[in-house]
Amino acid sequence: MSRLLSLVTLSAIAAASVVQHPLTDGSNSQALIKSKPLVSSEALEGHIKPKNLLRRAEKLFEIAELGAADYNHPTRVIGSAGHVGTLDYIYSTLAELDDYYTLSNQSFKAVVGNVFESRLVLGDKEPESTYPMSLTPPTKHKEPVFGPLVLVANRGCDPSDYPSDTKGGIAFIERGVCSFGDKSAAAGKAGAIAAVVYNSENGFLSGTLGEPSKYHVATFGLSRQDALPFVKELEAGKTIKSSAYIDSIVSKAPTTNIIAQTKGGDQDNCVMLGGHSDSVAEGPGINDDGTGSLTLLEIATHLVNYEVNNCVRFAWWAGEEEGLLGSDYYVSQLSEEENLKIRLFMDYDMLASPNFAYQVYDARNAVNPTGSEELRDLYTKYYEAHSQNYTYIPFDGRSDYDAFIKHGIPGGGIATGAEGVKTKEEAAKFGGTPGQWYDPCYHQICDTVDNLNFEAWEFNTKLVAHSVATYAVSFEGFPKRTGIKVATREEPSLYHGPKLVM
Ligand SMILES: *[C@@H]1O[C@H](CO)[C@@H](O)[C@H](O)[C@H]1NC(C)=O
Ligand SMILES: *[C@@H]1O[C@H](CO)[C@@H](O)[C@H](O)[C@H]1NC(C)=O
Ligand SMILES: [Zn+2]
Secondary structure (H helix, E strand, O other): OHHHHHHHHHHHHHHHHHOOOOOOOHHHHHHHHHOOOEOOHHHHHHOOOHHHHHHHHHHHHHHHHOOHHHHOOOOOOOOOHHHHHHHHHHHHHHHOOOOOEEEEEEEEEEEEEEEEEEEEEEOOEOOOOOEEOEOOOOOHHHOOEEEEEEEOOOOOOOHHHOOHHHOOOEEEEEOEOEOHHHHHHHHHHOOOOEEEEEOOOOOOOOEEOOOOOOOOOOEEEEOHHHHHHHHHHHHOOOOOEEEEEEEEEEEEEEEEEEEEEEOOOEEEEEEEEEEEOOOOOOOOOHHHHHHHHHHHHHHHHHHOOOEOOEEEEEEEEOOOOOOOHHHHHHHHOOOHHHHHHEEEEEEEOOOOOOOOOOEEEOOOOOOOOOOHHHHHHHHHHHHHHOOOOOEEEOOOOOOOOHHHHHOOOOEEEEEOOOOOEOOHHHHHHHOOOOOOEOOOOOOOOOOOHHHOOHHHHHHHHHHHHHHHHHHHHOOOOOOOOOOOOOOOOOOOOOEOOOOEOO
């Protein structure tokens, strides 16, 4: 099988290179473009070699080391030298590909936050499960503030849930119904000096306030177990003198999405795919999402040998880890006309987790834009055709497809797993270690080249190549775009990016 595949590839490359003799004038170079063979899955997949992926991953790690100057360890977080280096690497690699792509930088201001120190004291206790929310503002003057803990009615989504003594107090709010950001703003409007959101289910609560608001107050998450004794005391009418302290900053910093679109192919019917160029501050992010970014780059460099019928648009998003900022911005800037040119969006985030499962987003037409399910089935058919197992995972807003499906664009993608725990059944299906995270180095300093599973990465990169080639050739049988409106979903998703938002 693989021998046959490489023969096919060689002949495709040969066909492409026959015409690459020195050409003297413009009409001949036009002929050069025209005489490239039409792309096919076999041909594009045939270019994918683990050693090329490895070389790119090593290069990316070197780039991440530039981030150590400011962060004391390799990172490619937005604003770091490691992220700037990543953008330069992606851009310069594409810029070398002659005139095949239209390249553009889309700059925008990203919200970034950092919590330096925090402390929450309720009565005489410091609950262990306390987590400051991401993008929380500091307490007043970055100093401890003091006030009674105030039990908020219902879920604190409505102004009437806040009793009058919220003013000057620390609002104590149950999780659910609306986002953490909405709760924090509602508490702020009611005059609270800080807020604590306690979990409505078991487990600790670590999330983000999302888009900053001038009404946000310093906000913590707390486990249900730690919270319930206080709820009881407050219901019994006891006063719980408390204090909150957060030293943090929330600021805006410029960053860039990189977009590359084939000059060839129907410019009104594009297949779009994306990965994110940034990592978290805690580590170099070679799996998350070095793998997705580099898979796209590798495929983009080989696609230039072929002709396409439909345009192919690659995107490298910035600020995914801060809450899908780049992809949100991109989609927000599309006119209706431009939106409708995107026939589908494919998200590629974390393709080589060391303890991998072949995961396919369970994107369904019943709840997502029509076409999402056809894309899902393209992936599952490929795994089946190659006698590989796969598993469905929730299509719940944790990566850059979110803005697309919220604006009527069919979406989907594949992944290999983050901080989820591999089950016994999955270990039987994919090998690896049950009871362990798919990626034990997820969002940590050890997400290096050594963290990658090259079997999974090579296989998935070929699948990405298949997805690109399939739609670059034809959208036959793929639903037409009908509009940009989407039905509001009954169940709002708990994520917008890697962190919980509600
Ligand atoms: C686009 O951004 C990249 C990465 O920061 C940079 O290297 C390149 O010069 C920029 N190109 C243009 C035309 O601004
Ligand atoms: C697929 O999963 C089954 C168990 O469900 C296992 O027996 C089989 O070996 C797996 N296939 C591959 C290619 O890993
Ligand atoms: Zn990611």
